[in-house]
Amino acid sequence: MSALLEINNLSGGYYKEDVIKGVSLDVRGGDFLVIIGPNGSGKTTLLRLATRVLPLRKGDIFYKDENISAMDLKEFCRRVAFVSQDISTGFSFTVMELVLMGRIPHLKRLQFESKRDIEIATEKLSLTDCLSLKDKRIDELSAGERQRVIIARALAQEPELLFLDEPTSHLDIGHQIQTLDLLKRLNLRNNLTIVMILHDLNLAGAYANRIALFDKGVIFKEGIPEDVLTYQNIEAVYKTIVLVDKNPVTGKPNLLLVPGEK
Amino acid sequence: MYFKKRLLILFFLLGLAIIFGLVKGAVNIPLADLLLKNNQAIFNLRLLRIAAAILVGSGMAVSGIALQAILRNPLAEPYLLGTSSGAGLAAVTAAILGLSRLYMPLAAFLGAMASIILVYNLARERGMIADKSLILSGVIVSVAFSSIIVFLVSLFGNEAMHEMNWWLWGSLQVYDYKLLLLVAIPVILGICGIYLFAQDLNAISIGEEDALHLGINTQVIKKILILITAIITASLICICGIIGFVGLIVPHMMRLVVGPNHKLLIPVTCLAASIFVVLCDLLSRTLFAPVEIPIGVITAIIGAPVFIILLKKGRRI
Numbered sequence: 001m002s003a004l005l006e007i008n009n010l011s012g013g014y015y016k017e018d019v020i021k022g023v024s025l026d027v028r029g030g031d032f033l034v035i036i037g038p039n040g041s042g043k044t045t046l047l048r049l050a051t052r053v054l055p056l057r058k059g060d061i062f063y064k065d066e067n068i069s070a071m072d073l074k075e076f077c078r079r080v081a082f083v084s085q086d087i088s089t090g091f092s093f094t095v096m097e098l099v100l101m102g103r104i105p106h107l108k109r110l111q112f113e114s115k116r117d118i119e120i121a122t123e124k125l126s127l128t129d130c131l132s133l134k135d136k137r138i139d140e141l142s143a144g145e146r147q148r149v150i151i152a153r154a155l156a157q158e159p160e161l162l163f164l165d166e167p168t169s170h171l172d173i174g175h176q177i178q179t180l181d182l183l184k185r186l187n188l189r190n191n192l193t194i195v196m197i198l199h200d201l202n203l204a205g206a207y208a209n210r211i212a213l214f215d216k217g218v219i220f221k222e223g224i225p226e227d228v229l230t231y232q233n234i235e236a237v238y239k240t241i242v243l244v245d246k247n248p249v250t251g252k253p254n255l256l257l258v259p260g261e262k
Numbered sequence: 263m264y265f266k267k268r269l270l271i272l273f274f275l276l277g278l279a280i281i282f283g284l285v286k287g288a289v290n291i292p293l294a295d296l297l298l299k300n301n302q303a304i305f306n307l308r309l310l311r312i313a314a315a316i317l318v319g320s321g322m323a324v325s326g327i328a329l330q331a332i333l334r335n336p337l338a339e340p341y342l343l344g345t346s347s348g349a350g351l352a353a354v355t356a357a358i359l360g361l362s363r364l365y366m367p368l369a370a371f372l373g374a375m376a377s378i379i380l381v382y383n384l385a386r387e388r389g390m391i392a393d394k395s396l397i398l399s400g401v402i403v404s405v406a407f408s409s410i411i412v413f414l415v416s417l418f419g420n421e422a423m424h425e426m427n428w429w430l431w432g433s434l435q436v437y438d439y440k441l442l443l444l445v446a447i448p449v450i451l452g453i454c455g456i457y458l459f460a461q462d463l464n465a466i467s468i469g470e471e472d473a474l475h476l477g478i479n480t481q482v483i484k485k486i487l488i489l490i491t492a493i494i495t496a497s498l499i500c501i502c503g504i505i506g507f508v509g510l511i512v513p514h515m516m517r518l519v520v521g522p523n524h525k526l527l528i529p530v531t532c533l534a535a536s537i538f539v540v541l542c543d544l545l546s547r548t549l550f551a552p553v554e555i556p557i558g559v560i561t562a563i564i565g566a567p568v569f570i571i572l573l574k575k576g577r578r579i
Binding site: 048051052053073074075076077078081082084087088090091092093094097098101102104105107109110112157 | 335459460475525
């Protein structure tokens, strides 16, 4: 199967130094790819390069064989959406207004949202369990509520490929599982391809069909969770000793942390 | 529906304000007598003032809205980018050089544009415009130019300078309808231009990167909008001088009424700011008639306390 997103020998970063140093990675249609790695290993930078926020220094990224740098930006955003960790709340839009912004890539300049756009926004709000918040202002929401609203907005773009940068970092365990379950459901039923950064390795193991472990701007190991989440790999990259067990219910790898001090 | 009703109410209020503006003044003339032949001159003069007021109100307020969204700073105002001091410096220099009054608007316009170009280039770093450096360089240029103005005035201060006073605090006394028309064209086109970007402004006000993820080319749109606001502000300064606070408090108040959605905010603020300036102008010429108080003083006296109240009361903007 050919790749949905093909990253070839990619380098890029912020100032003079490259943060991502020659990364190649294929995202296949239907993937639930989780990117893990220590702080500063280049995970977020990769996402920012792949969503055209940062310019590429070297290498290419192809979306369905089309070079993304040459694609029309709105066209690109109808296919690829991005969920950031948080958004600024300086101007207090309502939740509904914010989610409707997800329709911008589908609208022409000055075109007001149609009934259908509102239907789509409403549907995505109920998917993410946010419908009751729809008339609230975004600065009144808790961080967890806001996170789900941002996900709803990205879904309103109706993308084929969804990037998420630590979407569960502000959520309690209930909402973590609920959000990841939702994404898994969209992944399985609607064939939404997902590329997500997660810090929680157990969640990564539980949901991903593929994991890419980043270290110092390169991919240290990529493959199915069982192959990546081994104590050798984790120790080599995170410099931390862990025990790898199996989750008795799901059979997926389960990591136990070992404190240095008792 | 809700929105249309509010627009209608504002149109009605603007109509009332215009009628007030026509009837009241140093002398009060009943509406019926205004159209008489011997009142023709007064009628025309007042009509010009009202037209200027509407132009200043909507132009300044919409420029304010655009800059506030681009900079994601609700305290931004059109003069932030150094237009006022640049225009002031150019006008003062023109006066010292003994140029005729006729060239004053041109000098002011060029001064305003020059200072924006200066501020913009100071803030540019590797082809990108960072919000903070834009604000910072705006402030620095303003302070530098203002001090040069004071320096020049204290060295060469004479009667010619006296005339500058109205200008530094603003006046809607427009004698030349041709000049007003000339200014109206870029201002009206500019306002329409900004409205074309209403959707983009919504997204950009959430965050630059965020807007990019919605398919909006932020860097390009920012540049276009900075240019449009520059042209609007420079055009208005050259006929009316510096009228502060309009671009700041009216957008603020309207955000409290209709929220931050620019598709609604821009038309509503246009109307509200027009009403505000027409009424402020009315106060400026009637409070101590026949002495006219510069309108910038009135907007500041009303604006400053309103602004403080807004700032203290609701953190919500």
